[in-house]
Amino acid sequence: MGMFTFRGVPASGGVGIGRIYLIENSGYEKQAGKINKLQPDEEIGRLEKALARTLEDINKMSSTGNGPVRENEAGIFNVYKLMLEDIYFIDELRKEIKENRVSAEEAVEACFRKYVSGIIDSGNSYMAQRVYDFNSIGQRIKENLCCTAVAVPTRAGRKHIAVVRELTPLLAVDLARRGVTGVLASEGAGYLSHSVIILKAYNIPTLNCVDFEAVRKFSGSKAIIDAEQGILIIEPDRTDIRKYRQLISDNFKRLQAILEEKTAPAFTLDGNKFSISANISNLEEYNIAARRGIEGVGLIRTEILFLNGKKRILALRDAKSLIMESVLSVELSDPIRISILSIG
Secondary structure (H helix, E strand, C coil), rough: CCCEEEEEEECCEEEEEEEEEEECCCCCCCCCCCCEEEECHHHHHHHHHHHHHHHHHHHHHHHCCCCCHHHHHHHHHHHHHHHHHHHHHHHHHHHHHHCCCCHHHHHHHHHHHHHHHHHHHHHHHHCCCCHHHHHHHHHHHHHHCCCCCCEEEECCCCCEEEEEEEEEHHHHHHHHHCCCCEEEEEEEECCCHHHHHHHHHCCCCCEEEECHHHHCCCEEEEEEEECCCCCCCCCCCCHHHHHHHHHHHHHHHHHHHHHHHCCCCEEECCCCCCCCEECCCHHHHCCCCCCCCCCCCEECCCCHHHHHHHHHHHHHHHHHHHHHHHHHHCCCCCCCEEECCCCC
């Protein structure tokens, strides 16, 4: 078989060599249609068990793994936990089942569809990246309703370039911890998405907008993912393999050099000094930035604190104050910008 090249949108930079490994996102059997008068309580019971199983899944994922990447994941897992334990969210699902007499699966779909529509209608580009976060947790709940939640196959590992239809944060965590050499996604790998933030922390090259069906027929083939140029090379020749192996080695040495100089002042090539500031939404992100030699905080995003609905705004006000006071207590020379969600 000759060499083939596919294009994608670079999401997480870098280069990787491995064999194509297809991952079909797990599906579920939806219990559709109206339910009779005797079933609402049964559906609510199924829902509550599924929510508990999903929370258990998140707790297991957040308690495994090690190193600084786990800290990057902490904020994402915390958002999921907040939602799954939010009494208003749970009551809304129960109400959907009782009043509209639908199955638990359809209630989950209806509620998450409303949340996603609200995010899209807000026009907030940062919040728009959270759509896949919501879809990820909604999908996991529906899978647990049918007891079909599954992990990524154990054979996906360090010698593979994983190919997925939709990349979600939970799937990204699994793939990163398994040490895949690259990730190709049809969708879900937006540059600012949580999925890509995780993969960047692991230095895993990632391409978005890759044609899953076109790549499917090359399952098992040797390939090179070049997330700097936005290309995937199937069945590369020996010359390309040698060239990219050298590039991987050079990139690794360059990264090590950068990490060693992380606390040194930053200068442009023509000698002008500049500062690097962090874009954060919680204390975990600030602590990570501080350990990496950050000089200041350029933006504190507060939108994430309001994801659980307006009824939680007063309860979350204290959490927001804690973040503000903790970060502002650090002496920084540059001004700090704070993004406040408009609820008018």
